Amino acid sequence: MKKYWFIPIILGVIYLYFGYTRFYSLIGEKSLPDPSNNQAYFFSNGQLTSQPDSNQQYYKYAALGDSLTAGVGTYSYEQTFPFMYAQRLAKTHTQLEFTNFGQPGARTIEVINYQLNPAIKQQPNLVTLLVGVNDIHDLQKQSSFEQHFDQIVNTLLQQTSAQIIILNIPYLGSNMILWPPYNYLFDMRTQQFNRTIEKSCNLERVICIDLYHQTHHAFQTNPDLYAADQFHPSEHGYLYFVNSLNAN
DSSP, X not given: OGGGTHHHHHHHHHHHHHXXXXXXXXXXXXXXXXXXXXXXXXXXXXXEESSOOTTSOOXXXXXXXXXXXXXXXXXXXXXXXXXXXXXXXXXXXXEEEEEEOOOTXXXXXXXIIIIHHHHHHHOOSEEEEEOOHHHHHTTOOHHHHHHHHHHHHHHHHHHOOOEEEEEOOOOOOOTTTOOTTHHHHHHHHHHHHHHHHHTTTTSTTEEEEOHHHHHHHHHHHOGGGBOTTSSSBOHHHHHHXXXXXXXX
């Protein structure tokens, strides 16, 4: 039997390779739509309107982030968590302008390069920031992530007067797509990156929402919270994000 010692190793390597490629293949296969379009939406007296009043002063809300902010996994911008949150804000702000700058695949560096300046030009009153999943997938160093994340937050603080709501990285990935040991590895990295995000929570004008613990149990056990790729949330999953925001 000793001469076959290498067989378990080969089988283990095949399993690891297949588990890794299957994860990214399934996400790519499903090709989920991106319902966001970087368009500004206007609410007047709680109702969505296509004719903004140029004489009115609008409370401005900008959402920055990756596919979770863009709403990948849903089929309508109305099911994205920033839009649902904007609807809630519109109940307390007579005139509201909302823009979703979220981009599928965005890492912190893409937020810096493509989203930050357009958001600053709007001089928003409120910003939500949810980013980090793609930094994990692209094997970014935690130090690099921290540098970029700090740059985003500090630039917003220095160049706007906005209240900044930071959502940490939620628990993502059903058991159908993330096999051991990748589920444990991804969860470990998520918690590491969230510890970096926590460092910004004590800054003035910054509020942090702990999405990770809000989603941890439900997203582990309820497949209905996932879209077809078993990784991005469904419209039901994004409701968890909104409920976490509403609770604060």
